[in-house]
Amino acid sequence: MFRRIVFLGVILCVLMVSAAAQAHDMWLEKRGDRVWLLYGHPGATDPYPISRITALTGITPNEWKVALEPEYHKGEAFAHLNDEFALITVDFNNRYWYNTEEDGWRNFPAPREVCGTILDEGRSYKLSKEIVSWQPFMDKPVGMRTEVVPLKDPTKLKEGDTLPVMLYFEGKPMPGQGARVSKTSDSHIEHPEMTDFDGSSPVMVKVGPKGRQLIIGKYEKRLDDTRRVWFAFSLSFTTKK
Template identity: 65%
Template sequence: MMKKIVLAMAFVLAFSSICSAHDMWLEKKGRKAYLMYGHPGSTDPYPISRITSLTGINENNWKTALEPVYNKGEAYAWIDDIYTMLTVEFDNKYWYHTEEGGWQNFDLPRQVCGKIIDEGRSYKLSKTILTWMDSMDKPIGQRAEIVPLKDPTKLKEGDVLPVMMFYEGKPMPAAGARISTTTDRNIEHPALVNLKNSKPINVKIGPAGRQVIIGKYEKRLDDTRRVWYAFSLSFRTTK
């Protein structure tokens, strides 16, 4: 009986990781930058070994690798210089969805029992703006990213921020791409709208403070195989 309960809990965790699509963002607190995983007001632990890159970028666009430090199931990095932007890349490994076993997550690709409905690789990326620079209205080189077309830190609640979604430095294909159109942190699961074309989309700014925009992109390789990208842009506004 205990084994069944453990398996059921593992299934729920794996299923929720894909279906509720846990998001990732960076929060600067004093001299530390924390990597958060989950949803506003509800975060979860994660293996910091999956952080493949944590970077600080200064006003001259110079990039410095930051070292993740374990902290109660999460990670933070010391901010030892003046950075205008922080970025992170996270390898969420291999996912298999079978009729018999539901969602399963593995560190390495493998053969699984049962009929496969979906399978693929999952990546999470995020960037946070600390100080706006004019160059930030262009892609910085992340595989998938959200680019603000004007300074978002000067906006107020109810203002509209035009953004573009990019994949490999080019406007993201509309097929398989979704984005949240509000940064209101009081909404734990903001609705994601399908991208209709590879043009700018407007995002409504929430109450003053931390703002997070969520993007998703599913790249189909064939009938069952996918590559999933979950990415975010965060920044702070004042009253």
């Protein structure tokens, strides 16, 4: 048993290191009476420690926020939905990263002394939200540090339609420098093409084939020449047309 635990720990470390280089995404997916948190890319998800989840929240149609308790199952977390939720959100601590000339990307729980020439370093966060049933309050920020905000009900759109979205940071339109969002919500595309957000005008996102939709956002907040704060965030929903 001990060897197995050690082996799984090593695998997790390798996966987390590769995550930085491959810019893994994270999203929520409702299945029946459960919501799952998935990490990786569409069609190829990876395990992660449940301890990285710092908040998992269900929001009712009346905008009441309820803390959900994540459970672990085969490397992924889920939560039971035992109430009526219109929106589900999650915050995920992706810890502290260093990129050095000698060792490449390495991940630690907190900043520390490292050997070598540092090219980039910084804190990484991932945030996601899933629309279960559209409500009018969803065309505005719901209090996440970074988020994709649709300006109209995306669940009523069909393939080829365009959805106007805004990117928000701490409740205000995200600064244009360093902010990007995927051009399509087609969840079958593993690495969707990204477009820059200018800080004021909505971005038009093309809706994918009927079914699961996923919009990916990225924001890099520069602190100085090497230090960054990285945010990866997503919005998921389902279309029926």
